[in-house]
Amino acid sequence: MIALAPLTAALPYLVKPALDEIFFNKDSRMLIYIPAAVAAIYVLKGLFDFGQYYLMSYIGQSVIRDLRDEMYRKLEEMSVGFFVRHPTGELLSRMNNDVSLVQGAMTNAITGVVRDVGQIIALLFVVFYRDWKLALLAMVIFPLAIYPLLNFGRRLKRYSRRMLVSLEDITTRLDETISGIRIVKAFAMEDYERERFRAENQKLFNAFMRRFKVRALSNPVMETLGGLGVCAILTYGGYQVIGGHSTPGTFFSFIAALFMLYEPIKRLNEANMTIQEGVAAGERIFGLLDTPPDIVDQPDAIELDAVREEVLFDRVSFSYDTGEQVLEDVTLRIKVGEAIAVVGESGAGKSTLFDLLPRFYDVTAGAVKIDGTDIRRFTQRSLRQKIGIVTQQTILFDDTVRNNIAYGRPDLPLEQVVEAAKAAHAHTFIMNMPQGYDTVIGENGIKLSGGERQRIAIARAILKDPPILILDEATSNLDSDSEKAVQTALEELMKGRTTLVAAHRLSTIRNANRIYVLAHGRMIEDGPHDELLARGGEFARLYNLQFAGQGPPSNGPSGVSTARM
Ligand SMILES: Nc1ncnc2c1ncn2[C@@H]1O[C@H](COP(=O)(O)OP(=O)(O)OP(=O)(O)O)[C@@H](O)[C@H]1O
Ligand SMILES: [Mg+2]
Structure with missing residues (x-):
């Protein structure tokens, strides 16, 4: 860039010797020197131009x-x-659209600014050197150009911000309708969604058009101002040449430099606008980067190496x-190797309670403790390494069955994966799939049934082999056949945990x-199953509600009950 500036300025500088020596003085030696110099300048300029463009892009x-x-x-660091x-669409949009605006500012604009400023300084030098009085006249229009330049920049920044927010909204809309397409179709809401x-x-x-209006306005405004300046210079400069106070060579050298300045x-004006847009996007990006995560490790945090005695939800x-x-004020004590159950009506707070253990959220009062x-x-x-979670919403990735089960450990031998799948009662249906363990199961396991998905999630938990296990409604959306299979798989999983x-x-x-009974966020009863039933409280009420008219329940699904379940 530094080399480019004098090379660029050398061209208009050479206009004076070219005109005065070749055309007026008819000096034939100059006929060789000057074209040779021009050729050399262009070759060098080309080389440096390539170098600066490539390096600055880099x-x-x-x-x-x-x-x-x-x-x-940063996103991975943020809490649940x-x-x-922040909806998915918003974050996706920020990652893509905001970054590409900053990218535009970085590569096209900021990189160009240094080069352009260098050239402007070098050209100004030629302009002043050739005729400083004319140059001063030309400078009069400068302040006139500054105001629109700043004003356009400010407005663009504002409009870009609006455009980015709009992009966020539309991405969110898109994300929701694509992932919820079944519901949209089932409710015949296509027209409604299309309208939205x-x-x-x-x-x-x-938003885009407002932005382009500013951009479209800026060039003509700059150009018109420039044209007015040239008019003034032409008049005054021509007058000087006619009056014999200056040579045509000086004047054309001056004019050439002035035109090249344009x-x-x-x-630079373009760059200013692109940079302002980049700044608007950059502010949003750094807004995200500067958001402190609400759940962080303490500076002197310790490793949890094993769970020896108990897990305690302490008030x-x-x-x-x-x-x-x-x-x-919920208190819950789970001895190692025990299984406890939390029951309660929908919305009572069961899932919320369980989310506190892996610190998806932090308690607002009290504490969750492991071994005190x-x-x-x-x-x-x-x-989190010590905790396995199986919920009714299984999260699977668009990958093979094998990689989903061995999530995060792709180098695990297949035998171990198969063993886990067998324990989860998933092996049979996996083998029935076209490519067995190498079958790709689609986004969030869309190519599997609900029960199959859950058993893959259970196999994943078995393979992870955590000492603590959270089962949140793990069998709630299954028919009784697959529930039985999943239930058996779960009992396998629960052994010793x-x-x-x-x-x-x-x-x-x-x-x-x-069993703990939760109602409106409060623990109202707890005790062994039969004792709670005999007590005739909330648990008994829930129980009777569910089994009304079904007769007394048998003692668990035959053959699947374990010591704990
Ligand atoms: N992210 C959230 N922000 C605000 N409120 C929430 C959020 N998640 C859940 N809630 C509220 O917290 C309460 C408890 O919800 P929770 O999911 O823990 O209930 P639950 O007992 O698991 O219910 P279910 O049996 O239906 O799964 C509900 O009133 C719910 O509206
Ligand atoms: Mg729940």
Whole structure:
């Protein structure tokens, strides 16, 4: 860039000797020197131009790559609550659209600014050197150009921000309708959704157009101002030449430099606009990067190496951002190797309670403790390594069965994966699939049935082999046949582990060591199954509600009950 500037300025500089020596003085030696110099300048200029463009792009793209990595790292660091507050579409849009605006600013604009400023300075030097009085005259229009330049920049920043918000909205809309397409179709809501999309799209269009209006205005405004300047100079400069105070060579050298000045100034104006857009996007990106994660490891956090005695929910209270108290003063004690069950009506707070153990959320009062140590003292990583979670919403990846079961450990031998699948009663149906363990199961396991999906999730938990197990409604959306298979798989999984079960279906928890009854976030009863039933309280009420007219239940599904279940 530094080399480019004098090379660029050398061209108009040479206009004076070219005109005055060749055309007026008819000096034939100059006929060789000057074209040779021009040729050399162009070759060098080309080389440096290539070098600066390539290197600056390299720097720009490296910055963008690092920024993306940083954003991704940040997203992974955020707590579950963050993702509840920010819809998927919003985050996707920020990752793609905002980053590409910054990318535009980095590669095209910021890189160009240094080059253009260098050229402007060099050209100004020629302009002043040739005729400083004329140059001063030309400078008069400069302040006139500054104001629109700043004004356009400010407005673009504002419009870009609006455009990015609009892009976020439309991405969220898109994400929701694509992933919810079955519901959209089932409710014949295509027209409604199309109208909603059209409205968002129109908003985006308007935002874009406002932005382009500023961009479209900026060039003509700059050009007109420049033209006015040239008029003034032509008049005064021509007058000087006619009056014999200057040579045509000086004048044309001056004019050539002035015209060449126009290009970098125009580009600088473009760059300013692109940079302002980049700044708008950058502010949003750094807004995200600067958001402190709500759940972090303590600086002196310790590793949880084993669970030896118990898991204790010690007078735990919790509320979401909404402020409403979801859990109040809940105490729950689970000895190692025991299985406890939490029952309660829908919305009682069962899932919320279980989310506190892997620290998806932190308690607002009280503490969750393992062997007497507050879990906030442990590193999140070591804590979560000890916990296996199977819920009714199984999360699977668009990958092979094998990789889904061995999630995070692709180098695990196939035999171990098969063993886990067998224990989860999943081996048979996996072998019936076209490519067996190498079958790709689609986004979120869309090519599998609900029960199959759950058994894969259970196989994954078996393979992870965690000492603590959370089963949240793990069998609730299955028919009784697959429930039985999943139930058996779960019992396999629960052997020797400390287990927390949540279920509506009271038949699934009959053999838990202890049952806790949760109502509106408060623990109202607890005890062994039969004792609770005999007590005739809330548990008995729930129980009778479910089994009304079904006769007394038999003692668990035959042959599947274990010591714990
Ligand atoms: N992310 C959230 N933000 C705000 N409130 C929430 C959030 N998740 C759940 N709630 C509220 O917290 C309460 C308890 O919800 P939770 O999911 O723990 O109930 P549950 O006992 O698991 O119910 P179910 O049996 O239907 O699964 C509900 O009133 C629910 O509306
Ligand atoms: Mg729940």
